[in-house]
Amino acid sequence: MAAGPEPMDLIRNRVVLKEFGIQNVHTTDFPGNYPGYDDTWNQRRFEENFRVDIVRLEEDTLEFDMVGIDAAIANAFRRILLAEVPTMAVEKAFIYNNTSIVQDEILAHRLGLIPIKADPRLFEYRSTVYSKHMKWVPIGNQADLFGQVDIRPVHDDILIAQLRPGQEIDVMMHCVKGIGKDHAKFSPVATASYRLLPDITLLSPVEGDLAEKLKCCFSPGVIEVQTVNGRKFATVANSRLDTCSREIFRHDDLKNLVRLGRVRDHYIFSVESTGILLPEVLVSEALKVLMTKCRRFLNELDAVQMD
Template sequence: MAARRATDEMRDRVVLGEFGVRNVHTTDFPGNYPGYEDAWDQRRFEEAFRVDVIREEEDTLEFDMVGIDAAIANAFRRILLAEVPTMAVEKVFVYNNTSIVQDEILAHRLGLIPIRADPRLFEYRNQVYSKHMTWVPLGNQTDLFPDADFRPVHDDILIALLRPGQEIDVLMHCVKGIGKDHAKFSPVATASYRLLPDITLLQPVEDEAAETLQKCFSPGVIEIQNINGKKVARVANARLDTFSREVFRHESLKNLVRLARVRNHYIFSVESTGILPPDVLVSEAIKILMGKCQRFLNELDSASME
């Protein structure tokens, strides 16, 4: 039974060796491990899945998604990068520009300034044909958005340096869009995930070896304790490690440590550009993913009826 439990534990780990990686198969794909039922099961998924918020600040959010497959984690990341809509400058009408910045460069820089305007209040720009040409007054927009505070997220983004007598006079039109159309619509500065590190000391590491081991990992990962007059290394916080594999450069240490990652435990880091709070971005990404799943189910239902 002990051997069985050890096998089950290693099956849940991606093991990093000196020259390669072992057990890299995705968890839910059936047939990778003979004798195990790896097929996806909804009940088992609902029991194992959870989301833990680790750190939340004004523009950053770190949270764990546990019990999902790599494909779902990556889909969630891609949606955050490319499919959560924002507002950005689309058209720049230059009336006067006597600065040293060319009109095209100026327009490009203006397009990359994040705009604090809730995209959920706007509709996507439609395909326009001649039949759609009509007169639309702009004066009632104040009544439509009485509480809106549309402006750049940051007031100190440098656009151009002007010498005495130079000026820039432009009119800008903002539209709703998504990151896969243009990077300027991406609502996040970064959106990444990594597997939870798992570091195991296979034997006691003491004295000078303990100090060398501590230097092989990121700060805070390895802690040195004083036990009966000896310096003894212990794993304090494996989550902080970046897995540089520095330990494998030391012949005396590389067989004393097992480096692994928990296969279905993903650490997400989301940094907003300031357009929307990161928790709202995550919520919107979940809604988009749910919509994709629903459309896929509808397609399956339609195909079964044909």
């Protein structure tokens, strides 16, 4: 039985992978991309459709789905995680003695890339300094001030240099607060990425040996073969696991039986922390940065309207 026409909502919400190209490549909700469809932005509709689902949370890794947003917002959130959530890192290295085979410049570079486990929310950014800001601060007071804070490298086994007998390294380091767009050493994530949720649709029943062949075309767990009354049928078990490799298009007897696509507004985020802050804290801080940007933009619009 032939399938009827699909609803416009479903058509516009899928990026379809073809054998030699992509159909419906729009990744934005900008009005006018779909003639005859009312795709103007609506706050009520956005609030009804938007959601965040936590999929996996480990010590340094968080995987979550952000559904119902535009690609520009998803990418802005990723860029903020990479470059605008602050951390602490070594800024200056005063090398008093270094008799190792590692040059001073390389040593300083390595020290700068060691993640420092210090909550950046407890520190302030460097600001412009005037003579009125000069004051004497006893070194010994720092032990009382930060006595309850465990400031140290995230990992104890990061190799900086190998010393031969008689060699030594004597360095004093100053750490400052910064963000990744100033220098990569301040980036709080080892990786922050997203991908669209895969969508796999069987256009007609796939049975027998063809079902087993179909299963082999996808990543493990995507397609399952069930036996009903002695007959084998292929079913889509978990399209989320698919890597969209297009292996299916190499087989003439299968490529017209399956539609490969991705849900255009369903983003699967993966955030891996360097260990400075928990990944859920990083996501929360990134959201605060994004909200601050939005408020600043709205204030600028209000100022323009008043002029």
